[in-house]
Amino acid sequence: MKENKKALCxxxxxxxxxxxxxxxEKVIIRKEEFKVKVKRAICTNCHAEFGLSEYxxxxxxxxxxxxxxxxxxxxxxxxxxxxxKYGLRQKPFSRxxxxxxxxxxxxxxxxxxxxxHMEMLKLAENPENIKKIYEDNKExxxxxxxxxxxxxxxxxxxxxxxxKLREIIIALFDYEPDIYSGYKKFNLxxxxxxxxxxxxxxxPLYKTHLVKICCYLDFLKFKNDGCSFxxxxxxxxxxxxxxxxxxKLFCYLKDRNAVETVIDFKNNAEYFNFTxxxxxSLFSEKDMKLIREVTEKLGNxxxxxxxxxxxxxxxxxxxxxxxxxxxxxxxKYLKL
Numbered sequence: 434m435k436e437n438k439k440a441l442c443x444x445x446x447x448x449x450x451x452x453x454x455x456x457x458e459k460v461i462i463r464k465e466e467f468k469v470k471v472k473r474a475i476c477t478n479c480h481a482e483f484g485l486s487e488y489x490x491x492x493x494x495x496x497x498x499x500x501x502x503x504x505x506x507x508x509x510x511x512x513x514x515x516x517x518k519y520g521l522r523q524k525p526f527s528r529x530x531x532x533x534x535x536x537x538x539x540x541x542x543x544x545x546x547x548x549x550h551m552e553m554l555k556l557a558e559n560p561e562n563i564k565k566i567y568e569d570n571k572e573x574x575x576x577x578x579x580x581x582x583x584x585x586x587x588x589x590x591x592x593x594x595x596x597k598l599r600e601i602i603i604a605l606f607d608y609e610p611d612i613y614s615g616y617k618k619f620n621l622x623x624x625x626x627x628x629x630x631x632x633x634x635x636x637p638l639y640k641t642h643l644v645k646i647c648c649y650l651d652f653l654k655f656k657n658d659g660c661s662f663x664x665x666x667x668x669x670x671x672x673x674x675x676x677x678x679x680x681k682l683f684c685y686l687k688d689r690n691a692v693e694t695v696i697d698f699k700n701n702a703e704y705f706n707f708t709x710x711x712x713x714s715l716f717s718e719k720d721m722k723l724i725r726e727v728t729e730k731l732g733n734x735x736x737x738x739x740x741x742x743x744x745x746x747x748x749x750x751x752x753x754x755x756x757x758x759x760x761x762x763x764x765k766y767l768k769l
Contacts, residue, residue: 628686640704674747
């Protein structure tokens with residue numbers, strides 16, 4: 434095939450539109466042989482064979498990529514991405530890792546790192562690892578670079594912490610839908626938008642209100658449609674039903690800035706404010722009507738009134754069953 438643009442032939446020094454062929458070459462990389470398919474340009478004037486600057490014409494570069502894949506090495510773009518997420522230029526990043534000043538520049542340009550450097554770069558991808566490296570070698574970079582690095586590192590560590598909490602919650606709620614979850618599979622993103630919608634309809638709400646309103650909505654939804662809203666489980670508590678693992682769920686919402694919380698020191702309580710718009714496409718008009726009605730009605734009750742209401746409507750309440758899951762069969766007793 435022919436290239437669609439002219440190229441300068443190094444043999445006859447003429448600009449022509451060369452023919453492109455593909456051939457197999459053997460390349461030795463660190464005593465390993467790789468067979469690569471490489472492109473060559475054929476001058477239509479003198480028929481000389483030459484390479485072009487585009488990817489695919491350099492057999493060594495292709496062999497390097499095969500070596501990287503075989504040995505699970507980072508690619509040049511990966512190294513650049515790791516460096517940039519810490520906000521460092523090439524030289525400071527090299528010095529921080531204990532490399533020569535131009536080493537990272539060479540690796541990002543396509544040079545193949547040695548095994549020790551590659552292991553160090555892989556370690557640096559994890560913010561917790563590079564924090565330890567930095568603590569031992571912070572004097573290798575300037576004050577201004579340290580400030581930039583520390584700011585970016587803290588953001589990455591905070592995000593990692595949030596992601597870890599997300600993983601914990603997903604694992605905790607990874608149970609098969611049954612009568613104790615309202616035959617609904619839990620979805621953390623849906624739950625987040627569910628809480629946002631509650632707070633959109635009624636804000637602020639005390640933590641007690643949020644826990645009880647979630648319970649009422651899930652059980653009423655089950656009563657009407659045979660499945661709950663959230664797939665959460667509810668537990669018998671001394672002051673009525675409460676949302677299982679609510680502390681971790683609410684911590685996640687606060688970390689994600691999906692809600693804003695304020696401590697009411699007078700009443701020794703915490704209340705939640707609306708901050709972000711929910712994705713209302715997740716909810717039908719019928720569901721939103723029920724959510725608004727329940728949230729506004731129960732949100733106007735005091736925490737004590739709300740607890741008394743749950744005691745009356747959930748049957749057979751006694752201290753012997755505290756801590757047990759509540760069956761959604763109890764939904765038949767609920768009313769607004």
